[in-house]
Amino acid sequence: MSERSNYYSIGKVSSLCNVPVKTLRYYDKIGLLVPQYRKEGSNYRYYEHNQLLALFIIWKLRLLGVSLKEIQSIIYNSDTTVMEQCIVTRMNEISQTIHELQEQYAVGERLLNRLHEGDMILQAADTKGVDDGIRIENIPVTDVIFTRRIKSDYHNADVSVDRWFELFEMASKHNLNITGPVILTYHNAPLEQFFNKDCDLEASIQVSESRPSTEFKKFGGFTAVTAIHVGKNDEIIQVHAKAIKWLNQHGYEISGPISEEYVISPVDIGNEENHITKIIIPVKKA
Incomplete structure (x- = not known):
């Protein structure tokens, strides 16, 4: 497959999304965000535009403190109900932490x-x-x-x-x-x-x-x-x-x-x- 303008190299994704290359490689390794295309011979990673959107979702959930395992399930299922339940659970945990810190x-x-x-x-x-x-x-x-x-x-x-x-x-x-x-x-x-x-x-x-x-x-x-x-x-x-x-x-x-x-x-x-x-x-x- 030839390189096209709607594909982004791992370096470009790192720059655009402010995510370290090391993190992107780890997400690839655990199957959380696997590059859509790898260039034969060099193994260079390339991502589609919709994967940048997925990366933004991952970033928001990580900001909430959601585990990578839970994020993987949310991304895989694309189920808003699962995401909502996960966020509610995490917010309850955050609320409890705030209460404990206030004490x-x-x-x-x-x-x-x-x-x-x-x-x-x-x-x-x-x-x-x-x-x-x-x-x-x-x-x-x-x-x-x-x-x-x-x-x-x-x-x-x-x-x-x-x-x-x-x-x-x-x-x-x-x-x-x-x-x-x-x-x-x-x-x-x-x-x-x-x-x-x-x-x-x-x-x-x-x-x-x-x-x-x-x-x-x-x-x-x-x-x-x-x-x-x-x-x-x-x-x-x-x-x-x-x-x-x-x-x-x-x-x-x-x-x-x-x-x-x-x-x-x-x-x-x-x-x-x-x-x-x-x-x-x-x-x-x-």
């Missing part, structure tokens, strides 16, 4: 914000001293998912990793975004969590919304004396004691269970010296 981004954004908040607290502590962080503030109401039960042989210096993982699993089960740090609330008399073997411990974490379930509640909506502890958890009792002394000296009394909000926690960074915990003591005027 990953949100996790990174929340952690970055807390690390930034922690840096600001550490800078303030370096210049003013941690004790200056004791103050009165209104704790806003937030939705939290929580667990509450007696923890035997409780040691405040230890991290209740089991409770923390439980919270994350609960949020995942309800398909909720976590929007804040872990909060531990001690339903004991003030400071008892440092001396009792058993502790009535509530672990909670802020989530994007509440659900009609006993696993959800509101946290906040009260006035509190707050204090910042920086460093190892086994030294936090000193800040608790200073905050309680401060509120007594300023005419307040404790009006609810004391909580610890883990701004920068042991599951965020390994350096204990940079762990930051916010102590929250509900109060009212004495």
Whole structure:
């Protein structure tokens, strides 16, 4: 067969369609796009015009992430129904990937914000001293998912990793975004969590919304004396004691269970010296 103007060499196809020659040869090898004509003696490949159109279809489907095997079936059958089903399936997969990436981004954004908040607290502590962080503030109401039960042989210096993982699993089960740090609330008399073997411990974490379930509640909506502890958890009792002394000296009394909000926690960074915990003591005027 002689060369004619409606045939395109592999180099011309590569140039026109911006597809590497290596890719075209691979498509030929697997039978996806076989040149219509090969020149005897040289094995030069030549394509018809309609094959350029097929190559454009292949390019669009590859852009969607459709596998070569699926594309081969679509091209071979020339069935729009098969193509439609393939595209719908792929779009659903893309949608799921987008959702997962958005969740990953949100996790990174929340952690970055807390690390930034922690840096600001550490800078303030370096210049003013941690004790200056004791103050009165209104704790806003937030939705939290929580667990509450007696923890035997409780040691405040230890991290209740089991409770923390439980919270994350609960949020995942309800398909909720976590929007804040872990909060531990001690339903004991003030400071008892440092001396009792058993502790009535509530672990909670802020989530994007509440659900009609006993696993959800509101946290906040009260006035509190707050204090910042920086460093190892086994030294936090000193800040608790200073905050309680401060509120007594300023005419307040404790009006609810004391909580610890883990701004920068042991599951965020390994350096204990940079762990930051916010102590929250509900109060009212004495």
